[in-house]
Amino acid sequence: MKLPFSKKEKQPKLKQRKKVKIKTVGKRKKSVVLLWILLLSSIAFGIYKNFTAIDQHTIHEREVVQANIIDTTAIESFTENFVKEYYSWENESEALEERTEKLADYLTEELQAINIDMIREDIPTSSSVQNINIWSVSEETENNYSVVYSVQQKITEEKDSSFTNATYRIVLHQDEQENLVITQNPTMWSQPNKSNFVPEQAENNGTVESATEQEVTAFLEAFFTSYPTATDQELAYYVKDNILPPIEKKYIFSELVNSVYQELDGQIKVWVTVSYLDETTKAKQLSQYEFIIEKDTNWMIVE
Incomplete structure (x- = not known):
């Protein structure tokens, strides 16, 4: 049995670690100063760009063609x-x-x-x-x-x-x-000739009820009977905002020709040819109209 060491006994020496040499870079060396300058310059430039940055947006260019009106x-x-x-x-x-x-x-x-x-x-x-x-x-x-x-x-x-x-x-x-x-x-040179263009013809599409058609026809007959000689004040009863001008002609109403009615958002779209007899020339005068009417207290041409 081994006895404990006495105080005098020599303790085994611990192996000492080798000191690692740390190389320090001096704060005043030129290379360090240069690195600091670059770092600070980068930070300053970044701050400058942040404040002066221009927002980039997609620009849609639109060419505006202006009509050149020539007095001929x-x-x-x-x-x-x-x-x-x-x-x-x-x-x-x-x-x-x-x-x-x-x-x-x-x-x-x-x-x-x-x-x-x-x-x-x-x-x-x-x-x-x-x-x-x-x-x-x-x-x-x-x-x-x-x-x-x-x-x-x-x-x-x-x-x-x-x-x-x-x-x-x-x-x-x-x-x-x-x-x-x-x-x-x-x-x-060549002279302009007749075009082959054929405009689309409006047709009744069944959106206006028979009773309403009769009301509209009666309104139009009454209006066009008085229209040739009607004053501004008289026209105001039938027409909104002077859409149709007074004509002051000696025309006698004859009939409505090819009337077409279509319902449109609570209003009635009208295409009609109006036959008149011109008292001066004794010839028949056919006028074509396209407008919108609506009923409030009475029927009125509104557009």
């Missing part, structure tokens, strides 16, 4: 005056010389030279303009306009006369003072 009154009047002179002549040398002088007020010098031989001195016909129709005026380039027109001429040769119609196109220039000159000679 001067161009049309200039064209009509030119047509009267250009397509009129007599088979007399003096009249032909006068015509040439008048055309100088409309044509460039180049076009005057081109047209000098248009009408020969020995021409056997004379011509007078009977009618002019201007079909279109359009801007070709800045200050240059094309005009399409038709002209009807009466051609006389000796004792015989005939009528001719033709369509032409010219080009005019308008300067800053709004003066005009023709820069392209009358050139054969």
Whole structure:
């Protein structure tokens, strides 16, 4: 049995740990200063961007096309005056010389030279303009306009006369003072013809009851009987907000033609042709209307 160690006995020595050397970086070293500068700069820049950041939104661009309204009154009047002179002549040398002088007020010098031989001195016909129709005026380039027109001429040769119609196109220039000159000679063109468009026809769709149809018909007959001679005050009983103007004509109501009624959100949509007899011309006058009526204390045209 082992006895406990006495105080004097040597205790076994504990193994001492090796000290780990810790390398400290001095606060004043250049590399540390540089790192601090970068860190602080990053923080400052982030704060700056946060306060000055611009919100980004999706921008939907919309192109706005503005209609360029051109006053064509001067161009049309200039064209009509030119047509009267250009397509009129007599088979007399003096009249032909006068015509040439008048055309100088409309044509460039180049076009005057081109047209000098248009009408020969020995021409056997004379011509007078009977009618002019201007079909279109359009801007070709800045200050240059094309005009399409038709002209009807009466051609006389000796004792015989005939009528001719033709369509032409010219080009005019308008300067800053709004003066005009023709820069392209009358050139054969096509006249607008009748379109094949057929509008959709309204039909009764059964949404208006028979009794209501009779009421509406009676209202319309009463209104259109008095309408031609009705004053503003009288119209106010039938029409809201002056939707239909007073006409003050001697028309005698005849009948309603092709009346169509459709119920629409408590109102009645009406399509109707009204037949009148014109006391002045003794001819039948057919007017077509499309409006909305509703009933409060009485039926009234409201839209």
